[in-house]
Amino acid sequence: MFSNTQPPQTAIVPGTLRRVHHIAFNVQDLQASRHFYGNILGLHELTGEEVPTTLRSLVASGKVSNFITPDSTVIDLFWEPELLPPDADPQRAFTRANHLAFDIAPELFDHAVEVLKQHQVNIDHGPVTRPTGRGLYFYDPDGFLIEIRCDPEE
Structure with missing residues (x-):
């Protein structure tokens, strides 16, 4: 049983996790998703030097696009053209x-x-x-x- 006063030694110390760093989505149609997140939701698409260095080669090859929210959370869209729809009914989890x-x-x-x-x-x-x-x-x-x-x- 967990104590309310001290986390168990196997737990990450509260406050250690600072914020959401990024959210990654696999997308079937990268252009449709770029339009959705950029033009409809109005998020800023990272370009050039704004792109994280670890993703620049994937962005350059057209396999990834990155967007950023006003609170600096990055949304990575990974192009997976063979991605099957999760379900014909989008209301199913x-x-x-x-x-x-x-x-x-x-x-x-x-x-x-x-x-x-x-x-x-x-x-x-x-x-x-x-x-x-x-x-x-x-x-x-x-x-x-x-x-x-x-x-x-x-």
């Missing part, structure tokens, strides 16, 4: 990951929802309103569930 959530200012939430609808993004459900805020769940081009969410307006 197909990985251990549930979804990726992006935070947005409450005053920008409705506009973001409209942008997704204008681009005919496949929306799973929402917008939903909860005590923790509002959210909308939708799919990227490879069927991975994504959420945009905001804190409640004050």
